[in-house]
Every structure is written in C-alpha cells, then in structure tokens.
Amino acid sequence: MNTPRRQGSSGTSPVLELDRVTLELGDRTILRDTSFTINQGEFIGVLGPNGAGKTTLMRSVLGLVPAANGTVRVLGEPVVRGNPSIGYMPQTRSALAGRRVRGRDFVAMAADGHRWGLPHADAKARADVDRVLELVGGSALAARPLSELSGGERQRLLLAQCLLGNPRLLLLDEPLISLDPHHQKTVVELVKRVQQELGIAVLFSAHELNPLLHALDRVLYLGNGVAALGTVDEVITKPVLSRLYGSTIDVMRVNGRIFVMSGDFDVEKHDHEHEDDDHQHGEPHGHGHSHGHAHGSKETHHHASRDGHTHDV
Numbered sequence: 001m002n003t004p005r006r007q008g009s010s011g012t013s014p015v016l017e018l019d020r021v022t023l024e025l026g027d028r029t030i031l032r033d034t035s036f037t038i039n040q041g042e043f044i045g046v047l048g049p050n051g052a053g054k055t056t057l058m059r060s061v062l063g064l065v066p067a068a069n070g071t072v073r074v075l076g077e078p079v080v081r082g083n084p085s086i087g088y089m090p091q092t093r094s095a096l097a098g099r100r101v102r103g104r105d106f107v108a109m110a111a112d113g114h115r116w117g118l119p120h121a122d123a124k125a126r127a128d129v130d131r132v133l134e135l136v137g138g139s140a141l142a143a144r145p146l147s148e149l150s151g152g153e154r155q156r157l158l159l160a161q162c163l164l165g166n167p168r169l170l171l172l173d174e175p176l177i178s179l180d181p182h183h184q185k186t187v188v189e190l191v192k193r194v195q196q197e198l199g200i201a202v203l204f205s206a207h208e209l210n211p212l213l214h215a216l217d218r219v220l221y222l223g224n225g226v227a228a229l230g231t232v233d234e235v236i237t238k239p240v241l242s243r244l245y246g247s248t249i250d251v252m253r254v255n256g257r258i259f260v261m262s263g264d265f266d267v268e269k270h271d272h273e274h275e276d277d278d279h280q281h282g283e284p285h286g287h288g289h290s291h292g293h294a295h296g297s298k299e300t301h302h303h304a305s306r307d308g309h310t311h312d313v
C-alpha cells in the first residue's frame with residue numbers, strides 16, 4: 001500500500017495538523033486530546049457513526065468551531081475563518097434541486113467570496129469559473145439550470161465551487177449522500193482525479209467505506225471522542241473499531257468489500273440510510289454507532305488518535 005505523493009507537493013509537507021486538540025460543542029466533547037497530521041496530496045476518507053464529529057472536525061478546520069484545547073493548523077498556520085487555502089462542501093445542501101439558476105452562475109456565485117452576485121464577474125473571476133468547470137468536466141452543465149441536473153451532476157458543480165481560488169485542502173462533507181451507487185462511484189472518481197491532478201489534500205467524509213476504498217490513501221475514523229488515522233489495514237480492524245464504537249466490532253472482507261459488523265448488524269449500512277440533504281448536525285437520529293467496513297484483516301492496531309503518518313504499511 002503506498003501513498004502516492006503528488007507532484008507539485010513538496011514531499012510530506014503537512015496540510016492539516018491537529019496538536020492535542022479537544023473539540024467541544026455545548027457540554028459534549030466531540031474530540032479529545034487528538035493529534036494527527038495530514039499531508040499534501042493525501043486523499044483521506046473520514047468515517048465514523050452519526051454524531052462522531054466528522055462535520056464538527058471540518059468546521060474546526062474552517063475556524064468555525066474553536067478548539068477548546070490544542071491547536072489546529074492549516075499549512076502551518078493556526079486556523080482562520082475564510083481561509084482561501086481551503087475549499088469546503090458543506091453537508092447541508094438543501095434546496096439546490098429546485099433552483100432554476102444556471103450551472104455556471106451557480107458556480108460563479110461562490111467565486112471570489114461573495115463579492116459578486118450573479119453574472120457580472122470581473123475577467124479574472126470568470127476565468128476561474130471556467131477553469132473549475134473544465135476541471136470537473138462540468139462545462140456542458142454550465143448552461144443548464146440546476147433543477148434539471150441529476151444529483152451527480154449537481155455534485156460536480158458543487159465540487160467546482162470548492163475549487164475556486166486554488167485551495168490546497170478540500171473538505172468535502174458527505175458528498176455521496178443521496179446518490180445511488182453509480183453516481184457515488186462517479187463522484188469518488190471525479191474527486192480522485194481532480195485531487196491527483198492538482199496535488200491537493202482531500203478530507204472526504206462518508207458513511208460507507210466501500211465506495212472510497214480504491215480512492216483513499218488513509219482513513220480517519222472518528223468515534224467516542226477518539227480519532228484513528230492510518231491505512232485501511234491499520235484502522236479498519238476489530239481492536240481499533242471496537243474502541244471507537246465502544247462495543248465489539250467485527251470486520252469482514254468479502255469480495256474486496258469490507259463490512260463492519262456489530263453482531264450480525266452492518267453498522268454502516270444501518271447508520272445513515274435516512275440521511276437527506278437537509279440533515280445537518282448529526283442530531284441523535286442515528287443509532288449512535290454504526291458503520292460497516294471490513295478491510296483490515298491483519299495489521300497493527302495502531303490506534304490512532306496520534307500522529308498521522310502511517311501510510312505505507
């Protein structure tokens with residue numbers, strides 16, 4: 001298993017570092033004393049049951065949830081709001097489906113902050129919109145209204161929005177929600193291609209590991225206030241996941257797919273089925289813990305909440 005380091009990225013330069021970070025929301029501790037490092041050019045699958053803190057972690061990287069303790073750094077600097085080095089696709093993408101706005105204008109709305117509303121951008125912003133549309137293979141969607149696009153096509157435009165301004169780190173929160181398996185595959189492949197082409201790092205949260213298996217370099221698995229970062233073989237194991245779920249988890253591999261089971265219950269499958277676009281903060285709708293993977297078989301139970309790098313096993 002090796003970790004391709006992309007061209008254009010300087011060796012193992014850190015893009016995202018958590019140094020003994022604790023995240024709290026209200027009186028809940030979402031992440032406790034967690035340290036890890038994600039490097040330029042890495043595709044990280046962010047997994048964990050409903051409410052594990054995937055969205056909260058991304059929001060902390062954006063400077064929207066301050067760390068109660070410790071430091072979050074992006075490209076070596078403490079987080080700031082509105083960091084142009086970060087592209088963000090939020091989990092909540094409600095109401096897009098009904099919009100008549102043209103694809104291109106939709107992408108353009110996100111260009112250059114909110115400085116311009118609809119069609120009249122300056123030349124530089126227009127060129128950037130063209131660039132990102134091309135990058136995601138979305139030029140053909142530019143003239144069509146959002147309301148006429150499929151979920152997968154809208155995802156393409158959302159990804160284009162995230163790429164405006166040349167970010168080095170993409171935070172994609174559940175881009176696969178409400179997509180069928182075919183479109184899920186398309187979206188994963190698209191993100192992977194763009195990520196490799198640009199040599200940028202991606203945090204891609206998802207409810208299921210399997211659609212990401214071939215794309216990801218490492219997994220960041222959250223649960224119980226703990227984070228496990230490592231290769232699939234390192235993280236998707238009985239000891240690591242049992243710790244994250246707080247109960248016995250079995251990991252099974254079947255035909256190249258991985259299932260994470262609690263008893264005879266596929267935790268991932270069960271977890272987020274009822275998700276929809278309007279779901280935001282992992283409210284207690286889920287069954288607290290669930291996920292399903294299964295890769296890992298042998299392998300170190302390096303459990304995680306520490307040092308990022310463990311790529312190559």
Ligand SMILES: Nc1ncnc2c1ncn2[C@@H]1O[C@H](COP(=O)(O)OP(=O)(O)OP(=O)(O)O)[C@@H](O)[C@H]1O
Nearest residue numbers: 025026049050051052053054055056281282283284
């Ligand atoms: N403002 C808040 N005050 C207290 N708790 C909150 C607040 N916002 C969110 N939470 C809780 O924080 C926990 C983490 O939520 P978060 O949305 O980060 O989880 P998630 O892993 O993204 O879940 P999902 O898979 O459902 O999207 C959840 O239990 C949620 O209910």
Ligand SMILES: [Mg+2]
Nearest residue numbers: 054055091282
């Ligand atoms: Mg979430």
